[in-house]
Amino acid sequence: MPPAGQTVPQPPAPTPEDLLAQQAQQQKEMAVALYVDAMMLLELNEHAEALKKLQMATELDPEFAIAYSMQGDIYQQMQDYENSAKAYEKATELDPWSFKDFFNLGKVYQALKEFAKAVKAYISACTLNPSHYEAHYNAAKCLYLVEDYTQALEYAKKAQAIDPNKAETEVLLGDLYEIQKDHLQAIDAYRRALELEGNKSEIMIPLARAYLRSGRYTAAKELLAAVIEMEPNNSLAHQYMGFAHLRLKEIEEAIASYIKATEADSKDYMAYKSLGVAYMIQYFTDRNPSTKAKGLEAWNISLQLNPNQPQLQKFYEQYQ
Numbered sequence: 001m002p003p004a005g006q007t008v009p010q011p012p013a014p015t016p017e018d019l020l021a022q023q024a025q026q027q028k029e030m031a032v033a034l035y036v037d038a039m040m041l042l043e044l045n046e047h048a049e050a051l052k053k054l055q056m057a058t059e060l061d062p063e064f065a066i067a068y069s070m071q072g073d074i075y076q077q078m079q080d081y082e083n084s085a086k087a088y089e090k091a092t093e094l095d096p097w098s099f100k101d102f103f104n105l106g107k108v109y110q111a112l113k114e115f116a117k118a119v120k121a122y123i124s125a126c127t128l129n130p131s132h133y134e135a136h137y138n139a140a141k142c143l144y145l146v147e148d149y150t151q152a153l154e155y156a157k158k159a160q161a162i163d164p165n166k167a168e169t170e171v172l173l174g175d176l177y178e179i180q181k182d183h184l185q186a187i188d189a190y191r192r193a194l195e196l197e198g199n200k201s202e203i204m205i206p207l208a209r210a211y212l213r214s215g216r217y218t219a220a221k222e223l224l225a226a227v228i229e230m231e232p233n234n235s236l237a238h239q240y241m242g243f244a245h246l247r248l249k250e251i252e253e254a255i256a257s258y259i260k261a262t263e264a265d266s267k268d269y270m271a272y273k274s275l276g277v278a279y280m281i282q283y284f285t286d287r288n289p290s291t292k293a294k295g296l297e298a299w300n301i302s303l304q305l306n307p308n309q310p311q312l313q314k315f316y317e318q319y320q
Contacts, residue, residue: 030057031067034053034060035053035057035070038050038054038070042070042074047077050070054070058071063094064094065094066091068091069101071083071084072084072087072088072101072108076107079111081109084108085108085112085117088101088102089105092124097128098128099132102124102128103125103132106122106125110142115146119139119148122138125139132162133163136159137155137169140152140153140155140169141172153173153176167203170193171189173185174187174210175206178213183213183214184214186206190207194207201234201237204223204224204227205237208220208237208240212243215247217247218248221245224240224244225241233264234264235262235265238258239274242255242258245257246277246281251278251285255278255282258278261275262298267305269305270302272299273302273312275298276295280319303316
């Protein structure tokens, strides 16, 4: 005990700042507890209850980045991409070093078809993880969709360097080279895709198109014949076959191919337009009024399917 007459010194009273700090710490601890509860609920597939816990956690601690990240994950699993994007945006704002959140933000914006925003997110992900294949491929794909072909080619090449055994990258490279009218590089890319993936029409048809554009009509015919053997009702394959015949001055064969294209897809205005062209080319040779009538009929159907063809409308009126 203190000597008589002396008082025991009392600890200083907490300042308002001390009280606020204590309250903030308590709220953070409660937020962590709610986050743990949400994790357990997620394991039980209780998504709605987990989201409630996470909402409470972020209200208690508005800077709780991983809670926003988990919200984004849950909303993404529920295919609620708008709310997922909002959550990932907040997570990346609070933690700009989180590759996972930038990558997932890109994925949900891509699902929403907001490709410009997806590009921004994917590029940030690529910066954070320069060896991640999917981030680079998706960045390239979205850049392609926003028509930034120069950057798309850059990221597609990086994706190819990361994993040279992906056919999807080779197809994308082929498409990009085609846009640049570099048909030889496009052919090489599509052929690599075929080597990796095997004979698939979604690769064979772009390769045939590249052959056509580079003047290799016989090679295109051989490839298209293989597609048609696999898929007899592939309208696009028949159309390209018709074009190859036209370029080789095989007019009757071209007409037959275009007829098959219209039979495979009666709503394809381009098939009817091309059929009309083939008939009119034949008419200039045989001068048979019946041939001309068939050509005009094909053009008329094409214009009915798609009236917004001013050049074709002009030709149709000219030869009527």
